[in-house]
Amino acid sequence: MNNRFINWFRFASPQSFYPLAGKMIPWFWGLTAIFGVVGLWISFFVAPTDAVQGEGYRIIFIHVPASWMSMFIYLVMAAWAGLGLALNTRLSGMMAQALAPTGALMAFISLWTGAFWGKPMWGTWWVWDARLTSELILFFLYIGFIALQAAIDDARRADKAGAILALVGVVNVPIIYFSVKWWNTLHQGASVSVMKSPSMAQTMLWGMLIMALCFWMYSIAVALMRVRAIILERETHTEWVKELPEVKQ
Amino acid sequence: MKLRHKRIALIAGGLAAVGLAAAFVLNALDSNIALYITPSEVAAGKAPQGRAFRIGGMVREGSLRRDNLTVHFVITDTAKDIPVAYTGILPDLFKEGKGAVIQGRLDDAGVFTATEVLAKHDENYMPPEAQHAVEQAQRAQKTLQ
Numbered sequence: 001m002n003n004r005f006i007n008w009f010r011f012a013s014p015q016s017f018y019p020l021a022g023k024m025i026p027w028f029w030g031l032t033a034i035f036g037v038v039g040l041w042i043s044f045f046v047a048p049t050d051a052v053q054g055e056g057y058r059i060i061f062i063h064v065p066a067s068w069m070s071m072f073i074y075l076v077m078a079a080w081a082g083l084g085l086a087l088n089t090r091l092s093g094m095m096a097q098a099l100a101p102t103g104a105l106m107a108f109i110s111l112w113t114g115a116f117w118g119k120p121m122w123g124t125w126w127v128w129d130a131r132l133t134s135e136l137i138l139f140f141l142y143i144g145f146i147a148l149q150a151a152i153d154d155a156r157r158a159d160k161a162g163a164i165l166a167l168v169g170v171v172n173v174p175i176i177y178f179s180v181k182w183w184n185t186l187h188q189g190a191s192v193s194v195m196k197s198p199s200m201a202q203t204m205l206w207g208m209l210i211m212a213l214c215f216w217m218y219s220i221a222v223a224l225m226r227v228r229a230i231i232l233e234r235e236t237h238t239e240w241v242k243e244l245p246e247v248k249q
Numbered sequence: 250m251k252l253r254h255k256r257i258a259l260i261a262g263g264l265a266a267v268g269l270a271a272a273f274v275l276n277a278l279d280s281n282i283a284l285y286i287t288p289s290e291v292a293a294g295k296a297p298q299g300r301a302f303r304i305g306g307m308v309r310e311g312s313l314r315r316d317n318l319t320v321h322f323v324i325t326d327t328a329k330d331i332p333v334a335y336t337g338i339l340p341d342l343f344k345e346g347k348g349a350v351i352q353g354r355l356d357d358a359g360v361f362t363a364t365e366v367l368a369k370h371d372e373n374y375m376p377p378e379a380q381h382a383v384e385q386a387q388r389a390q391k392t393l394q
Contacts, residue, residue, distance in 0.1 A: 128284070
């Protein structure tokens with residue numbers, strides 16, 4: 001169509017995406033390790049103790065990146081699902097399916113670390129405020145998406161059913177994000193946002209951002225590994241999969 | 250219009266419809282989603298009668314008083330005050346001048362008998378030295394006024 005640009009549509013076919021993903025995976029694992037080591041080092045040894053919460057605040061270095069990822073992965077998953085519905089591409093459904101377990105893991109980590117922090121700081125593990133409840137709903141949406149896809153045998157139909165669920169659930173993401181602004185919640189407002197300067201010490205902020213990058217890289221690496229497995233599973237009958245050296249042996 | 254465009258329009262329309270529906274539902278549920286009400290809202294008679302509810306606000310400076318195992322303090326949103334009595338363990342972050350969310354019942358004398366006290370943390374994270382500097386600056390501002 002146009003020779004000057006890379007033909008992106010070429011990578012929409014599982015056959016050409018499979019080796020590309022394989023090449024990218026080690027890079028993302030490497031970056032995960034680098035950001036992870038630097039991020040954890042800053043979080044534990046460089047970042048100062050918080051004036052009010054003491055050492056317990058350090059859970060934000062896991063909690064906040066996991067919460068961000070849980071929301072962002074959902075948006076990406078829904079975007080893939082929507083793309084799959086609109087363009088009827090096979091890879092889109094596989095990408096959505098590959099992202100869901102990581103998203104569910106992130107939502108779970110977010111809820112779990114939040115509860116651990118909540119007990120000593122707030123005085124309760126759990127409270128039914130808008131932020132916590134909507135994040136729990138996000139976790140259930142992920143679980144529901146995974147379950148629905150697993151329940152339908154035909155992969156293409158499973159993709160479509162899952163895509164509709166994922167798209168309907170998208171409404172929840174802005175609700176999670178803005179819940180602390182819209183309603184009275186026990187959960188504090190955002191410390192870091194696009195609209196205002198961050199309300200935390202510099203080193204704490206750096207630690208958190210680098211940890212967030214680590215979570216990004218991890219999520220991409222794992223999603224790519226999973227999508228490769230899904231491609232192999234769904235395309236077992238094709239010639240190109242049978243020709244793969246790792247399948248041949 | 251190609252089939253593809255039709256599907257994109259359908260998805261966009263569907264998303265808009267779901268979003269609108271969610272907005273209406275949330276709007277209707279507004280007061281039920283709020284975890285707590287403020288002392289001003291209690292004063293305006295918005296507190297539910299005869300059942301437990303939550304009040305959120307600041308613990309008034311200098312109002313904390315211990316009487317055996319019961320703690321007494323005043324919760325305020327700077328406009329209205331409500332006296333609170335609570336028997337139990339206070340969370341670590343509970344402090345005068347800081348936010349708290351309290352569950353309990355309002356008795357006829359206007360005292361809020363709490364069954365649960367939660368500390369509300371704000372979005373500020375800073376080392377002790379920075380906290381100290383902020384406090385000093387606030388004190389300086391007060392003497393200037």
